[in-house]
Amino acid sequence: MPKCSTCRGASDKGACPYCRKRLRKILKELISFIDLLNASPSLRQQVSSQQEGRGSLSQALVINVQIVDLISRTGIPAVLEAWATYIIEERSLETTLKATKDDSKLHNVHKILNTHHDWLADSDMWSDYYNEIKEPHTTLYRIIHGERKPPKPVPCPVQDCKGILHLESNGDVHCIDDSTHKWAYEQWSRLAQLIAEPIVQITAV
Numbered sequence: 001m002p003k004c005s006t007c008r009g010a011s012d013k014g015a016c017p018y019c020r021k022r023l024r025k026i027l028k029e030l031i032s033f034i035d036l037l038n039a040s041p042s043l044r045q046q047v048s049s050q051q052e053g054r055g056s057l058s059q060a061l062v063i064n065v066q067i068v069d070l071i072s073r074t075g076i077p078a079v080l081e082a083w084a085t086y087i088i089e090e091r092s093l094e095t096t097l098k099a100t101k102d103d104s105k106l107h108n109v110h111k112i113l114n115t116h117h118d119w120l121a122d123s124d125m126w127s128d129y130y131n132e133i134k135e136p137h138t139t140l141y142r143i144i145h146g147e148r149k150p151p152k153p154v155p156c157p158v159q160d161c162k163g164i165l166h167l168e169s170n171g172d173v174h175c176i177d178d179s180t181h182k183w184a185y186e187q188w189s190r191l192a193q194l195i196a197e198p199i200v201q202i203t204a205v
Contacts, residue, residue, distance in 0.1 A: 005127040014122035015130070023130055024117055026137045030076065031110050033140040037071045067143060076136045077106055083120075083129060084112040091116065156181050 003009065004016035015023075069075050084097055095112065099105040113120075120129050156163040156175040163177025175181035 006130045015126050019130065020118065020121045023121075023133060024114065027110065027113060027117075027133055030133060030137045030140065031106065033137070033144060034071050034076060034106065036144070037067060037140070067140075070136055070140060077109070079132055079136075080106070080109045080113065083132070084109045086125075087112055087116045087119070091119070 002011050002013065004011040004014075004019055006015060006019045009016045009018065071077070081097060087093065088095060088097075093112075097105055097108050097112070100108065103111070120126055154165040156165055156177065158175070158178070158181045161175060161178060161181060163175035163181065165173050166176050167173050173183045
């Protein structure tokens with residue numbers, strides 16, 4: 001029985017269904033992470049609460065530089081564009097990666113990669129493609145969700161609400177009991193302090 005090149009599980013052809021589905025989700029989240037970081041200057045400047053507690057400026061600077069490098073045009077977007085260009089050339093597609101009135105260049109690249117996902121999954125290039133998508137996703141996920149997300153559930157601060165706040169991949173924060181209770185990522189650090197301080201009732205935005 002053929003083996004999947006990424007998880008070594010059984011596969012009829014190329015990557016197994018699990019790895020295909022997983023990487024499609026990872027790629028979508030990766031694009032969301034880049035959009036979020038580009039739209040949130042303060043997020044790129046902040047350090048994790050753990051590092052703030054240690055008072056280590058040098059560690060904070062490492063993370064800031066890492067974020068900037070990853071989301072710059074020569075970082076992750078350049079890697080994604082290279083794969084999209086490879087698809088276009090190998091499949092002789094008549095398309096462009098340029099930004100349009102409706103979509104940015106990054107989102108057009110995402111469309112190409114998503115459309116031809118299974119073609120890559122069947123090719124010998126799958127393992128390289130998989131790793132070049134997964135590794136930066138893991139890094140950004142750790143920065144956004146791991147180092148900045150509180151270690152304990154954060155109760156919804158809206159009066160009389162018993163729900164818990166949930167952080168989405170795109171950075172939005174909402175209550176799992178009432179989706180109308182929601183906040184932008186910029187407010188997450190302030191809301192996260194609720195786990196260590198008495199709850200102060202505030203009004204949902």
